[in-house]
Amino acid sequence: MNGERIRVRGLVQGVGFRPTVWRLAQDLGLTGEVRNDGEGVLIRIWGPPPERDRFCAELLVQCPPLARIDALERQPCDEPPPAAGFRIVASVAGSVHTGIVPDAATCPACRRELFDPADRRYRYPFINCTHCGPRLSIVAAIPYDRANTSMAVFAMCAACQREYEDPGDRRFHAQPNACAICGPRVWISERGGQALDPAVLGAVDAIAAASHLLGQGAIVAIKGIGGFHLACDATDARAVAELRRRKARFAKPFALMARDLDVIRRFARLDAIEAEQLASVAAPILLLAADGAERVADEVAPGQTTIGFMLPYSPIHHLLLDAWERPLVMTSGNRSDEPQCTDNDEAAERLHGLADYWLWHDRAIVNRVDDSVVRILDGAPRLLRRARGYAPAPLNLPPGFAAGPPILAFGGELKNTICLLQDGQAVLSQHLGDLEDARTAREYERTIDLYLELFRHQPAWFALDHHPGYRSTLVGIERAARAEVPIRRIQHHHAHIAAVLADNGWPLAGGRVLGIALDGLGYGADGTLWGGELLLADYAGYERVGWLAPTPLPGGGKAILEPWRTAYAHLATHLGWERVRAAYPDLEVVQWLADRPLEILDRQMATGFNAPVTSACGRLFDAVAAVLGIGRGGIQYEGQAAIELEALACRAGDDDTSAYPFAWREAVEGAPSDTIELDPTPMWQALLADLAAGRSAPEVAVRFHRGLAEAVANGAARLAARHHCSTTALSGGVFQNRLLFEDLALRLRGLGLVVLAHRQVPTNDGGLSLGQAVVAAAQVIG
């Protein structure tokens, strides 16, 4: 018997998989056919067994760059072989489940053609092939055909059409295929909107003109793959400061783009894993240690020891940066706190006054897709923002979830993503952003509809956070009523822990772990705000066995924006303000706080009026940062105080290994008997004593980090022993902090515990929807 059927599952459609199969079969002299269908790709081949074995082995090796083979199943086939040759069978409409792959950075072959004067696409800024180019950003509906993308308005010329139809060509069925004759084009305009002739600047084309203007210190708005960027020379302090002023973004770091790894190495330390991540097809922003020989302008990342770098990922960027030996700022094209622009008219209006020049193009961006962010933490790359290059590639769920019903999870409030669960896979949307913004909230609803269509998803359940004020929850409740879909409300930190379990392939029947959720704020089961929790958890349920001592937030949300309020609440609650004042009358922070309207805060804390109580770890970071003078009066972006506290700690020497003491209290009044509460009182006593003794702020910051890591590790070990579990699962926004994360992980392993932490999914609320979905699934599966 010389025939067999080969079933290939994974990301195998719309990525040049069938041409690869075709070429391989031709090379090995096999006959047969290949087709896309509802389950992936089906191959039928005939030929001698050794050749067929080689075919399968080679397919795994030669798998196209954007494809992902999850399974390859071989079965004998009795049918007679076809007459001769190997052919690609056209897909039957409606039977194909193509899904959508992420946008991918320009491949090496396209890059070569882009800079080859002899190539017909020399300097054509929309060059792409089945191995690279836009996907999610241009698609409006399925199937993923040109007609359902923003390329629909560009009719292919004869040359492009030939490539598109030739199975031997890299551009076979490349939906965004185009050239200068038939495809999208770029142009440049000045502030007032009038087009600018590149020749006037002595430039060969619009992109060269933009590059030239950037060199003169201009701020240029650049339309890219998933949105607009604002760009300027990152070494030009005046330009960077001007960009900050115009954007009204005064503190949050700007991302940078550099032509190649060599340029990046001059400004940042770069190890092998980081270099590999930067050069990957996803081409994310990497957070790197900013200690190269040269420095970008201080205004790029004030108060930071890291900078975010990415490589060019579209032909536009390659052309723009070709002549640049220095990095460019490439920050999202928006005013502070808004989503970046995607539409030309919208950009002209919203970016008015922000840019000196605009580099436009006429391929519409259908879906906003932000740049992804990766940081190497505890030796592994971890996604902190999952968007371009990653979404919407499905994540394979751990064993046990294949039987689950289709579930739609609505995510959190900030850094929102949504998640679809079906067929043992989770599709996590790209980072959508903060739903308090009206534009993002609108996009949020549109994205829900888009994903339901793209993945033909009919949810049997909705999974929502418990917070009554999250827009995601409100939208979910409204949609549930309309569509008559039942709801499951999932506790915020249970969702965090479930997300990290799913991220690590922890089986549904894997049993309980000790979840360590160190987070900002999440709505707790008791109506208070949680965020420093030790949860004995599996997918279906949890028990709250430990927490940070509750502390009020006088002023509610205001306390988050003004960390001095939280600092005062901590000192007043855990030490007593009068005692602090009496003991340290000369301490700068004590005098500073004494000048604030403390009697109002006291009153709020006494009556509970707009002073919700929280156990959140993020707020403890705020309090310590504020005592040290960081962000005390007001922060500019979420998590700023904690991020700058980490940066401060990184400036301390390594010779001192002291850690501030904390105390675990067993079974505090009103709590179940085997629970523990972390009391920060000894930490505050030691910290204030250090400040009074003139210890430097970096040293205090590092001792705080170490003390917290030590305390959490010890508490976790105590509970793990008590409840007979040996695995810890770390999640929550605080684990973006490298110092705390790595120190805690080290200590936990030292105590004999296994540590699970996020990799493919953000540890912050960007990963929340995945956790909500798997918790709901586990509860429904039962």
Added chain:
Amino acid sequence: MGHGAGGRAMAQLIDELFQRHLDNPLLRQHNDQALFTPPPGRLVISTDGHVITPLFFPGGDIGSLAVHGTINDVAMAGARPLYLAAGFVLEEGFPLADLDRLVASMAAASRSAGVPIVTGDTKVVERGKGDGCFITTTGLGVVPDGVAISGDQARPGDAVLVSGSLGDHGVAILSQREGLGFATEIRSDSAALHDLVAAMVAAVPGIHCLRDPTRGGLATTLNELARQSGVGMRLREAAIPIQPAVAAACELLGLDPLYVANEGKLVAICAADDADILLAAMRAHPLGAQAARIGEVVADPHRFVQMETRFGGQRIVDWLAGEPLPRIC
């Protein structure tokens, strides 16, 4: 103050107290109802239960508030209020002197508004079963011909106006209740708005919507109107009038003044072409001197009320689901 059988004498006493302060011909009929001939036209009726701590606050008390609140609800239909009815629930032991003060205040409010309280009732409940004093008032009014004001009339393009600064009442109450000590500066704006409404209707009979942003503040009222009319709204933060002392108090307490209650303010929505005339009419009236145009109605399937912040962002001004809780993670 007594309760039950022993309280009969007390009931008598209370009755006399009401007669003395609220005296008018209809009340003097001493019936369980007031009898009158309504004027021609369409009638509106509205009722509201008033519960507030503290009972006395800078700028008013529960008595005047119960009069103003119901007059305003009637007036928001563009109506001229005619009569009020009042029902009291008093807790056993409530000081008679306080009751005397409250009823006197009600009488003064009713007299100066020109809307008499023509019937009423009093119940005394056991100690611990009430919070001193609750007052329910019902108002009756008549709507002039040609006026068709309703919450479902807002249309894309319409202008959104407010009659003055926001948050004064709520902050005055909080300040008093929480002992926060802004009491001297900030007074409740509690007032009867029917005279202002009459002037507005005279200037622009075709006003689309009127509503007083009481509990839940401006944000809640605009969301109600947006939902009722099936539209969205866009506000400009910089255009919304807020007294500096109120803004400072909100800042200190971490409150959003858009969610703080008002008792003497109204929101008006009218065609953009009428906005200047209406605004001028409002500003010509003492209760509308600080009136401002704060935004516009837009077509929006999501019915978002959104506000352009001082930085140019577009923040959603959402419904408030219970207590405000931080949403930052």
